[in-house]
Amino acid sequence: MTASLRDPLDAHLAELDRSLRGPARARRDIVREARDGLDDAADAYRRGGVDPHTAARLAVRDFGPVAEIAPLYQDELAAGQGRRTALLLAIALPALMVGWDFVWQSGLAPGPPAPAAVKVLARVQDVAATTIAAVSGLLVALTFRRTRSPRRVAAAAMVTSMVAVVVCGGSAIAMNLVNASEAWLRFTTQPVGLSAYVVSLGVMVLLNVSALRTLRTLRAARKDDRHRVE
DSSP states (O other): OOHHHHHHHHHHHHHHHHHOOSOHHHHHHHHHHHHHHHHHHHHHHHHTTOOHHHHHHHHHHHHOOHHHHHHHHHHHHHHHHHHHHHHHHHHHHHHHHHHHHHHHHHTSSOOSOOOHHHHHHHHHHHHHHHHHHHHHHHHHHHHTSOOSOHHHHHHHHHHHHHHHIIIIIHHHHHHHHHTHHHHHHHHHHOHHHHHHHHHHHHHHHHHHHHHHHHHHHHHHHHHHHHHHHO
């Protein structure tokens, strides 16, 4: 395909790419799909006898302004980012629970019996993690279904992730503060205990980052809505 044909198409696709917010792979897939459609439309005009540059401009016209098209794609991106967040929750929290149970039961991080307050907080954390994982599994399933509002599912995944960080992360911090001396000993002298802390922190960071990315995707969708109204 000649440069004279591709230039208007490339400019339009570049504008579309800049307008979208969401997972990089999903954005690339959307732009690739749009490129295929534009190329087919331009080729059809060329076969009808239209010169390449005019064919490209007509294909772009038929495709529609980015301001009108981007919000439709943004809903798809919001659903994709929400799916990622929910899937991370559904996998990471149960895995973290199993990992810590293994650390305690294996004797790799020995220590005296935990205070009563720590046991209560641990119970709260277990119940919260189990509930959040179940909700996340449901949200993952919903992201694969056509719904009237994929943004609501994405927003639910974002809120669930934030709740997980606050409740599970907060209870973990509280447990270590209540039993600070043992926590410090485990952190400084037990490689397995240190590894468990590092992994737990990493999971909380990933959940927070995924929630923030979902929030940015939803904000982009709302921004597109405002532009369409204006």
